[in-house]
Amino acid sequence: MEGDNPAQRAIALLRRRLCNPNYIFSLLSDSPDSNYSKLKFIISNSVTETCNNSILLLGPRGCGKIAVLELVLKDLQVEHPDMISVVRLNGLLHSDDTCALKEIARQLCLEHQLLFSKMASSDDNAQFMIAMLRECGLAHKTIIIVLDEFDLFTQGKQRLLYSLLDAMQSVTSQAVVIGVSCRLDADQLLEKRVRSRFSHRKLLFLPPSNRDVQRLLEDILLLPTDSKFPNDYVTEFNARLHNILGDQQFIEILTTLSNTDPSVNYLLRFIFQAVCYMDLETGFLSLENFKNAISSIQRQPKIESLQDCSVLELYILVCMRRQEVKEQTSYNFNSVMKEYKSIHDSFQTSDYYAHNVCLRAFEHLLQRELICFTDNRVHSQSVEFRPVKLLISAQELHQGLKLNCSCPVILQKLMDRES
Amino acid sequence: MGKEGTPQITKRTTRSSSSTADSSNAIATKTVNAPRPPSIISDLTFGEEPMSLDALLSSFPGRRLQVLELLQLIGPLNSPMFPLFIYGGASTGKSSVVLQVFKHLNRPFVYSSCRTCYSPRILFESMLNQLLLHRRNAGNGYSSMKRCERPADFVNFLREALTDVVNNLKEPIKKASSKELLKPGHGRMIYLIFDHLELIQEWDKSSGIILLLFNLFDILKMSEVGLIFISNVSPDAYYSNTGHVEPIPVYFPDYTEDNLCQIFMRNQANPKLFSSFLDVVLRPFCRMTRRVDELSAAFPLLFKKYCEPLSDLGLAPTEDMKRKLFSHLQPHIAPSLNEIFRVQYESRVDVKAKEKVRRKGNIRKLGIEDALDEIDFHMSISAKYLLISAFLASRNPATLDAALFDSMGGSDNRKRKRKASQTSMEKKENTENELLMRGPGTFPLERLLAIFQCLTSVGEGSLEEGQREDGGVMAEDGDVGLMSDVLLQLSTLCNANFIMKGGTCPLEGSTRYRSTVSEEMALKVARSLRFPLSKYLYRR
Known part of the structure; x- marks a missing residue:
């Protein structure tokens, strides 16, 4: 059902690998001091020794906190069947207490084949949760509650966290609360009564080291030799890949990449793009693919939209810049128009348009988010009178003017004069 | 004349597929005779013959690179993908390219535009309805399949619906039944397309929905789901405190x-005639805007002008003729440059509607600009006077009212005042800037009525100059009847957005008004009344 072309199958295989976080992070978690082993040790301890526990997984976005946790949970469910039930909440969805309680009840019902009532009040749900915790504790079954985006649960009264952690203080219950957050100060956000009930175990997830990255690249991109691919294709593919990975230019690309964002996810997206750009005719990855990928992943949207601007829009931008240079504290469309007129008067440009045409160009700039209003009162005034500001720096404007091929010389001169 | 070519046609498919896919409607009519369970494949794909790659590329001039990149990123059949983020200025063909790409690929997708789905609930429900093959009609009271307001419910329902759909998509491959296998496969992937993402920021101030959508891929953890976001603004507009893993950017330049x-x-x-026309027209217009929607509104009229001297439109123009046509058109170019943004009344309705949406908050302002050209609309004399007095009340400082409108007439006072304000150039400039910044001032109703009364007396005095030198007396008896009408007129003007109702004054507690009329327009109105407005205008 997939193409007969080995190149196409190779792409499909690589894409499947890249989009599967479990695969990626299982590559990184074989060493004994990895987060995977630590986390597994902690959780399996509390499962086997029937105790309560709470852990925070902290680290920047895209470093595999959830992926590693999922790996651990999957393995534990295999090792201790019927002893674990997992409840997953996400701060983006369930930061509201009633909503969270409802979701916990729903997932518990689903897990234990109970009938879930949509009409149950939040009080009912809270009682149900506590009863379930007790029942499961009596049955020596551990409930693992995963709170993704943990910092969002700490907004508001923290009633959910309190009732959860408070229920875990009793001997009968048996639960593990795992908070996942990209805020390193997540535990400082807790109220005192909650913090005192929280065991301060923290696991820090860091971006991979250079050696890990190198290993990851090889593991992801090399094709397996024992598979259905033709043998000579695989050897050729892998040989070329080793060449690329050793190339000085490629290492430079990797450095620029990790300078912007060292996380695994960013790296994956970069590789994904490179794989997508692979030429199906030749069927091999080339250095060119990686170069294209880095240029398309590291974009400069402001410069791009400056290049898209029409001449009139550039005029308005330059006029606004001149207003800023004049140290006008605030200015609006009308004062920009005055400046525009004065430029026209002194240089006799051919681009002098009527007021309403300029107004429309001005609105285009607003749409492009190159400028914005400084006040947020929406309906207080008509557009002309609302104060505005530039959202680009002088350097960006300068660069944009240079790159825009239709930019009139006079505008560049005006900008040069200032700097 | 079909000036717009593809954009017109593709736009239409964009619109129609957004409103629960017209392809599915076609299927619905087909299935009336022999009812059968709706099939996922026919409902979520375009359902017609897939487009060839060449046709796809040729229908989007200038978008070749973008189309190819999209195809590469979406990838071959059954290959998972990271979320895509497609961005670029307005009318650069983002939505239509994406939809046509799916027509070419012939894979199932769900399209929701945040323009038609203007609140989280509607957005969620529209997605779910399409996935669950639910069509709102009179039979079910135009209700949605699932009622879902919270993001939490949405994710649960979405996961259920998606697993259903994905399982259904897998089936025909296993069963190897009937026609489904003969056609090129649709794959097991289902794609969710969110259009006009930038609008979410307007209705969702806390930015929870945006974050949810960007994190949807990680939340769902389903590799069979491809997410595509389409936005007018660049990804850096979506940065937030908590951050999110960024989708892969694809840029559509102008x-x-x-x-x-x-x-x-x-x-x-x-084509020959039109290309000679474009040679003349395109360059000056491009200096102003390169947006297809705006240009295509302006060109038809100009082309009509261009063709006026020609008797036979089928002729291929010679050099000599081109020159003649050019000299004929030239005087029209400059004025039309300044008129480009006027909405053509005979133009298609949807263009007009689109323009209106584009202008959104600014509609008030532009509405006035448009009205400026057709000022001969029917407005009663007193409404015109009211307009002028509102204008004066907004422009002139309240302290000068007495001086301007006292029985002696304004002219002498004005000169005196002017002299006093000319003490220093700098000060003048400052106040001028201040005026530019502040815009029209606000005024209470009482002041407006007082000025109105003075104006009507003077105006009528000037109309019948011979008899009434002392207009004050006349005003008193003439305007008693007018007063109740004036309030009505005022509310009409408010509704027409010539006068804005501002906030209430914190001290007095009464409503304050503000005139949004531009000076040109006020002068025009005054001219139609033969009222000497400039005499009353205070200039700093």
Whole structure:
């Protein structure tokens, strides 16, 4: 059902690998001091020794906190069947207490084949949760509650966290609360009564080291030799890949990449793009693919939209810049128009348009988010009178003017004069 | 004349597929005779013959690179993908390219535009309805399949619906039944497309929905789901405190002049004639805007002008003729440059509607600009006076009212005041800037009525100059009847957005008004009344 072309199958295989976080992070978690082993040790301890526990997984976005946790949970469910039930909440969805309680009840019902009532009040749900915790504790079954985006649960009264952690203080219950957050100060956000009930175990997830990255690249991109691919294709593919990975230019690309964002996810997206750009005719990855990928992943949207601007829009931008240079504290469309007129008067440009045409160009700039209003009162005034500001720096404007091929010389001169 | 070529056609498919897919409607009519369970494949794909790659590329001049990149990123059959983020200025063909790409690929997708789905609930429900093959009609009271307001419910329902759909998609491959296998496969992937993402920021101030959508891929953890976001603004507009893993950006730049030329040349009856027309017109217009939607509104009229001297439109123009036509058109170019943004009344309705949406908050302002050209609309004399007095009340400082409108008439006072304000140039400039910044001032109702009374007396005095030198007396008896009408007129003017109702004054507690009329328009109105407005205008 997939193409007969080995190149196409190779792409499909690589894409499947890249989009599967479990695969990626299982590559990184074989060493004994990895987060995977630590986390597994902690959780399996509390499962086997029937105790309560709470852990925070902290680290920047895209470093595999959830992926590693999922790996651990999957393995534990295999090792201790019927002893674990997992409840997953996400701060983006369930930061509201009633909503969270409802979701916990729903997932518990689903897990234990109970009938879930949509009409149950939040009080009912809270009682149900506590009863379930007790029942499961009596049955020596551990409930693992995963709170993704943990910092969002700490907004508001923290009633959910309190009732959860408070229920875990009793001997009968048996639960593990795992908070996942990209805020390193997540535990400082807790109220005192909650913090005192929280065991301060923290696991820090860091971006991979250079050696890990190198290993990851090889593991992801090399094709397996024992598979259905033709043998000579695989050897050729892998040989070329080793060449690329050793190339000085490629290492430079990797450095620029990790300078912007060292996380695994960013790296994956970069590789994904490179794989997508692979030429199906030749069927091999080339250095060119990686170069294209880095240029398309590291974009400069402001410069791009400056290049898209029409001449009139550039005029308005330059006029606004001149207003800023004049140290006008605030200015609006009308004062920009005055400046525009004065430029026209002194240089006799051919681009002098009527007021309403300029107004429309001005609105285009607003749409492009190159400028914005400084006040947020929406309906207080008509557009002309609302104060505005530039959202680009002088350097960006300068660069944009240079790159825009239709930019009139006079505008560049005006900008040069200032700097 | 079909100036717009593809953009017109593709736009229409964009719109129709957004409103629960017209392909599915076609299927619905087909299935009336022999009812069968709706099939996922026919409902979520375009359902017609897939488009060839060449046709796809040729229908989007200037978008070749973007189409190819999209195809590469979406990838071959059954290959998972990271979320995509497609961005670029307005009318650069983002939505239509994406939809046509799916027509070419013939894979199931769900499209929701945040323009038609203007609140989280509607957005969620529209997605779910399409996934669950639910169509709102009179039979079910136009209700949605699932009622879902919270993001939490949405994710649960979405996961259920998606697993259903994905399982259904897998089936025909296993079963190897009937026609499904003969056709090129649809794959097991289902794609969710969110259009006009930038609008979410307007209705969702806390930015929870945006974060949810960007994190949807990680939340769902389903590799069979491809997410595509389409937005007018660049990804850096979506940065937030908590951050999110960024989707892969795909940029659609604005069309270049050559691209525009190709676009406008499509479906032309007489390409030679039109290309000579474009040679003349495109360059000056491109200096102002390169947006297809705006240009295509302006060109038809100009082309009509251009063709006026020709008797036979089928002729290929010679050099000599071109020159003649050019000299005929030239005087019209400059004025039309300044008129480009006027909405043509005979133009298609949807263009007009689109323009209106574009202008959104600014509609008030532009509405007035439009009205300026057709000022001869029927407005009663007193409404005109009211307009002028509102204008004066907004522009002139309240302290000068007495001086301007006292029985002696304004002229002497004005001169005196002017002299006093000319003490230093700098001060004048400052106040001028201040005026530019502040815009029209606000005024209470009482002041407006007082000025109105003075004006009507003077105005009528000047109309019948011979008899009434002392207008004050006349005003008193003439306006008693008017007063109740005036309030009505005022509310009419408010509704027409000539006068804005501002906030209430914190001290007095009464409503304050503000005139939004531009000076040109006020002068025009005054001229129609033969009222000496400039005499009453205080200039700093």
